[in-house]
Amino acid sequence: MSREIREKIEKLRQELNRHNRLYYQEAAPEISDEQFDFMLKELENLERLHPEYDDPLSPTRRVGGEPVKEFTTVQHPRPMLSLANTYNEDEVEAFTRRVSDGISGREAVYHCELKFDGVAVRLEYESGRLKLGATRGDGVSGDDITGNIKTIRNVPLTVQGTDVPEKLEVRGEVLMPLSSFKKLNSQQVDAGLKLFANPRNTTAGTLKLQDPKIVARRDLRFFAYGVFSEDHPFSTHSEGLDFLAAHGFQIYPARSLCKNLAEINRFIAEWEEKRDSLPFEIDGVVIKVNQTGLQEDLGFTSKVPRWAIARKFSARQASTLLKDIVLQVGRTGAVTPVAELEPVFLAGSTISRATLHNEDEIRRKKLSPGRYVLIEKGGDVIPKVISVDESRPVPEGPVWQMPSQCPECGTGLIRDEEDAVARCPNPECPPQVRGRIEHFASRDALNIDGLGESVVDLLVSSGLIRSAADLFTLTRDQISGLDRMGEKSAENLIRAIGSAREQPFSKVLFALGIRHVGANAAKILAKNFKSFENLAAASEEELTRVNEIGGATAASVATWCRDEQNRNLVLILQQAGLQFEDFSSSALITDSPFSGKTVVFTGTLVTRKREEAETIIEKLGGKAAGSVSNKTHYVVAGSEAGSKAAKAAELGVPVLTEEQFNEMIAPYV
Numbered sequence: 001m002s003r004e005i006r007e008k009i010e011k012l013r014q015e016l017n018r019h020n021r022l023y024y025q026e027a028a029p030e031i032s033d034e035q036f037d038f039m040l041k042e043l044e045n046l047e048r049l050h051p052e053y054d055d056p057l058s059p060t061r062r063v064g065g066e067p068v069k070e071f072t073t074v075q076h077p078r079p080m081l082s083l084a085n086t087y088n089e090d091e092v093e094a095f096t097r098r099v100s101d102g103i104s105g106r107e108a109v110y111h112c113e114l115k116f117d118g119v120a121v122r123l124e125y126e127s128g129r130l131k132l133g134a135t136r137g138d139g140v141s142g143d144d145i146t147g148n149i150k151t152i153r154n155v156p157l158t159v160q161g162t163d164v165p166e167k168l169e170v171r172g173e174v175l176m177p178l179s180s181f182k183k184l185n186s187q188q189v190d191a192g193l194k195l196f197a198n199p200r201n202t203t204a205g206t207l208k209l210q211d212p213k214i215v216a217r218r219d220l221r222f223f224a225y226g227v228f229s230e231d232h233p234f235s236t237h238s239e240g241l242d243f244l245a246a247h248g249f250q251i252y253p254a255r256s257l258c259k260n261l262a263e264i265n266r267f268i269a270e271w272e273e274k275r276d277s278l279p280f281e282i283d284g285v286v287i288k289v290n291q292t293g294l295q296e297d298l299g300f301t302s303k304v305p306r307w308a309i310a311r312k313f314s315a316r317q318a319s320t321l322l323k324d325i326v327l328q329v330g331r332t333g334a335v336t337p338v339a340e341l342e343p344v345f346l347a348g349s350t351i352s353r354a355t356l357h358n359e360d361e362i363r364r365k366k367l368s369p370g371r372y373v374l375i376e377k378g379g380d381v382i383p384k385v386i387s388v389d390e391s392r393p394v395p396e397g398p399v400w401q402m403p404s405q406c407p408e409c410g411t412g413l414i415r416d417e418e419d420a421v422a423r424c425p426n427p428e429c430p431p432q433v434r435g436r437i438e439h440f441a442s443r444d445a446l447n448i449d450g451l452g453e454s455v456v457d458l459l460v461s462s463g464l465i466r467s468a469a470d471l472f473t474l475t476r477d478q479i480s481g482l483d484r485m486g487e488k489s490a491e492n493l494i495r496a497i498g499s500a501r502e503q504p505f506s507k508v509l510f511a512l513g514i515r516h517v518g519a520n521a522a523k524i525l526a527k528n529f530k531s532f533e534n535l536a537a538a539s540e541e542e543l544t545r546v547n548e549i550g551g552a553t554a555a556s557v558a559t560w561c562r563d564e565q566n567r568n569l570v571l572i573l574q575q576a577g578l579q580f581e582d583f584s585s586s587a588l589i590t591d592s593p594f595s596g597k598t599v600v601f602t603g604t605l606v607t608r609k610r611e612e613a614e615t616i617i618e619k620l621g622g623k624a625a626g627s628v629s630n631k632t633h634y635v636v637a638g639s640e641a642g643s644k645a646a647k648a649a650e651l652g653v654p655v656l657t658e659e660q661f662n663e664m665i666a667p668y669v
């Protein structure tokens with residue numbers, strides 16, 4: 001019996017690893033996500049019942065282990081060097097000449113590949129099992145980040161095959177795909193938190209996190225670009241990469257063997273042109289002598305190999321006129337200077353505005369309207385003003401000064417030293433009032449249809465509402481009397497506002513717009529405290545004790561709840577019938593076909609409202625999304641489903657009928 005169980009566990013682990021590889025490395029899954037999850041669940045159950053067969057490298061461990069206090073330092077057996085960089089063709093030519101001179105008469109072949117813009121790591125395998133993942137550090141020693149590396153889904157935890165060397169070292173780059181980076185930043189926006197600057201910094205920051213569970217949620221990827229094994233020497237670099245590819249490592253296919261400078265230059269030109277179409281950031285290409293024997297003969301300088309060079313791409317920059325610096329006031333009162341630019345086309349889009357973050361940055365960069373500036377677009381797609389364009393004449397005139405008063409309401413600004421941001425302290429300041437109401441009505445908050453920016457603006461400027469609380473006493477006549485608002489739209493709006501009463505406490509809590517409380521934190525707080533009353537009574541310390549609630553969130557919640565005006569708002573909203581208690585059944589269901597899955601609903605559902613179906617998905621531990629992407633697991637198509645179902649078909653995302661959906665949820669609702 002016990003042998004059978006062990007074999008079953010082994011078999012499941014192998015199968016799961018194989019399917020993981022098919023999914024991530026080969027983009028050719030043989031089974032559906034649902035079947036994969038089913039197998040994973042089966043393995044989890046068996047492992048729970050039979051802890052004697054525990055394996056820290058089981059595929060069930062990708063979710064991340066226990067947090068570490070600090071990383072241990074590990075020595076690199078061979079230093080992790082960097083590469084000589086160049087930005088121009090002549091230097092690439094000079095490199096090939098140096099190579100030829102260094103190998104006297106023999107013929108070098110060049111392996112050209114992408115220069116991934118991420119973070120270098122080194123992986124050690126022993127008997128085919130991942131033993132260590134380490135950062136580069138200073139090149140001689142780095143941090144042991146094995147716990148974090150194990151969460152990266154395309155890093156093989158075990159290397160399968162008959163010819164796996166006893167010791168294997170794999171080097172490569174960890175990076176965050178652009179789509180995942182954008183998603184992460186939109187979650188930051190929802191939570192009222194600072195945006196991450198670019199995918200590379202985010203990757204570096206993520207790998208330094210001490211809690212692997214958070215790393216597991218960040219969708220990092222690993223691309224191998226080097227391999228070393230004493231027991232299994234490779235005669236060429238490309239042979240080494242082919243070996244890795246055959247053993248489950250992801251090798252990006254954009255690579256080519258080039259015999260001469262012309263071929264190398266063609267590869268460089270091709271990828272400089274195509275870089276914007278890649279799903280991740282690159283900052284150049286790397287040209288390596290392919291033959292290992294020649295690499296050894298060429299050797300290293302003190303810092304870099306003589307057999308490789310990085311041809312970096314210049315940043316995507318443009319020069320344009322800074323027409324003006326205007327101030328934007330957000331819903332939390334943060335006053336952000338924004339550059340108004342002469343529109344200019346750069347890497348796929350026209351740019352006419354760019355945030356300047358804060359006053360210090362403007363001063364540091366000596367920016368002033370009338371000057372020409374260099375703008376750059378990084379992986380984040382958000383344009384940045386890099387510096388003044390020194391090649392253009394600098395007009396005379398005063399340096400830009402940050403006004404001391406709010407541009408919208410005239411109140412004296414306060415400087416928030418924590419993040420060098422100027423804030424307008426007046427809660428009645430119009431853009432703050434509008435921003436809070438817009439947030440209250442937004443999709444992830446109370447999802448009040450028809451209450452977007454322009455209608456909020458109309459209602460506020462006409463004096464009908466001053467806070468979200470006023471929405472619930474609006475009458476149809478009041479609304480229909482406004483510009484561009486007929487009887488019908490007034491009626492619809494009243495109905496939509498009324499439907500906010502059906503939204504669960506977690507959404508109400510998010511809608512309140514408490515700083516640092518995003519949609520996710522609101523869900524966690526609602527689940528843990530069950531009611532606003534309990535939440536308001538909790539001390540900061542009690543708040544931080546909740547898993548995933550940090551100090552800044554706890555402090556912000558406590559301060560918000562103490563404020564008289566905020567408490568009044570809650571009181572009025574309670575009287576209006578909004579939910580300030582959590583009635584949902586306690587724990588999330590995690591073993592349904594939709595747990596951990598992203599589902600998009602489209603068309604009209606017959607048996608229930610779309611919001612209700614979305615709430616069910618959330619109860620089943622899944623996520624309801626608004627648009628179809630390659631991150632979507634299922635599309636549920638009601639009647640008259642349009643482009644979303646078509647997009648799903650195009651991307652190969654399974655499309656369920658409402659009936660199939662109902663059957664799948666039936667055991668859980």
Ligand code: IVH
Binds near residue numbers: 081225310
């Ligand atoms: S080879 C001894 N190949 O570039 C040669 N590096 O400036 C070691 N990088 O720290 C590096 N893509 O993080 C190599 N295809 C590639 C690469 C690559 C990105 C990074 C790597 C390294 C840095 C060197």
